[in-house]
Amino acid sequence: xxxxxxxxxxxxxxxxxxxxxxxxxxxxxxxxxxxxxxxxxxxxxxxxxxxxxxxxxxxxxxxxxxxxxxxxxxxxxxxxxxxxxxxxxxxxxxxxxxxxxxxxxxxxxxxxxxxxxxxxxxx
Numbered sequence: 001x002x003x004x005x006x007x008x009x010x011x012x013x014x015x016x017x018x019x020x021x022x023x024x025x026x027x028x029x030x031x032x033x034x035x036x037x038x039x040x041x042x043x044x045x046x047x048x049x050x051x052x053x054x055x056x057x058x059x060x061x062x063x064x065x066x067x068x069x070x071x072x073x074x075x076x077x078x079x080x081x082x083x084x085x086x087x088x089x090x091x092x093x094x095x096x097x098x099x100x101x102x103x104x105x106x107x108x109x110x111x112x113x114x115x116x117x118x119x120x121x122x123x
Contacts, residue, residue: 009117022095
């Protein structure tokens, strides 16, 4: 089985920083893309940042210049460095991964989600 395990969420004051981590484990052949989504109460889940296995990135306009996504392919891990956090960043953050997974003697692509980690920005 494949799992995404997240860490790094918590409570931080405005202007502070957090780094989220998401490690994928299981019968993984390779990573296609990994990213972070977030969902605030009463709002739709939205893409925060996305990174390909080759290192190409994109970001939501609301976090450009403040958040940085990176990955360590050897560890099957993606990170989200969040700086200059604001109350509007408060949400549950979900790791997402598009993985190529072993299927017996072959393999195929599949999408996985982490359990979500709470980020709260408040004074």
